[in-house]
Amino acid sequence: MIPAYLDCNATTPVEKEVAREVQRFLVEEFGNPASPVHMYGTMARMAVEKARRDVASLVDAQPDEVVFTSGATESNNLALLGMAPAGLKRGLTHVICSAIEHKAVLEPVERLKEQGFEVTVVPVNPSGTVSVAALAESLRPETLCVSIMHVNNETGVVQPLDQVAEILSDHPAWLHVDAAQGFGKELELLRLSRIDLISISAHKIFGPKGVGALICRKRGADYPPLTPLMFGGGQEQGLRPGTLAAHSIVGLGAAARIAQRDHQQRRDSCLAFRQDLLNALTPFEIVIHGDPQHSLPHTINLSIPGVEAHAALSSLKGLIAFSNGSACTAQTQEPSHVLKAMGVQGRLLDEAIRLSWCHLTEPVDWRKVCSVIDQLQGGRE
């Protein structure tokens, strides 16, 4: 029996419609978009431009504000490290991020410290949302950039970007948002024009792995002041040289287009799955981490009292495939820095698991899952 896949925050299955487009531009329309001097190159280039428009449309950006990358990790690095030279030049050497950012933000920020930047890590509330008051207090005249994620990858909690944008309305700091988990799922917040930089990945929205984008919104006529991290070609306005992976970019564009088209249907499906999950697991007196009122409907982070995460992972692996946290840190056996920042302590930390699903998730035999959990808890009756 193949277990039901409940690790969609690590990566999603690829939508068939997307896979067909990727296949087309991998095999049939294989031209290099940088060679638009014949039909092969022109059609590849046009497909890339179509994808650029589809990605831009989802966040109310302009097509020329979309820079294709290998994914959100590269985009985060380009946004944060790429801004450093401008900051150093202008004496803007203070950066703010939150305590629950992904490693793909926290580690570039560590590199900024080595370059002479001072970093303020803003705490979060027990609900899993960034403390907006603390962020406001952290702002300085020399703050170059504020980096706050869109949706937390471990809890699914949507961050109050509207309030962050409001606080920054009279401050010139650049606002970067790591939207790897929220792009294509929560459609309103990323449309805020105050957000300057948005990092996204295709493989979180039913597209292929290895492709994403950094959306660089202009302020008036000016792009955010980024310096490229790689050199060797003029592609993507010089910010990301190298031959464009047209087939992957087409996949990202198709995934973005479908995310807009099928948004409500997907959301309804995820809500129904969530209700089934809660109906099944609530009798185990689960503790949910992160305010459900502020969470996306496809993610839940919870502790089952008396059941350590590694025991649950091992005992349930024949029925459901899930994780005990971020895919990028799950192998380290370290307690989640996200949950710790939220104030989760002791056994609840060791018992925390993350379940994440989607509209393509196969039905789960919750009766069998509950039977295993019951045994792990030592029997409730």
Added chain:
Amino acid sequence: MNVFERLAEAAQRENRDGEIPDYLVPHLLEVAHHPENHSDQEWAVEILLMQVEDYDTYAESGCCKTAFSIEDIYTSLQRLGIQMDFWG
């Protein structure tokens, strides 16, 4: 509206209000009015639609090409198998 209906609407609108030249419209409508000939080419029709909507006579001038030229549209029509005699 499906992509063929959107193409028909865009071709006429951009000809009337925009810069799409008269001689191009019959070729665009040949695609738009015959979806049965392009049932496995909707992806290319989507590209053609994008080009029509963002057509600019001077798309090739300036340092950054953000719009589409007649040559771009010509290539898409060619890819869709439309024969044109105006191009020589």
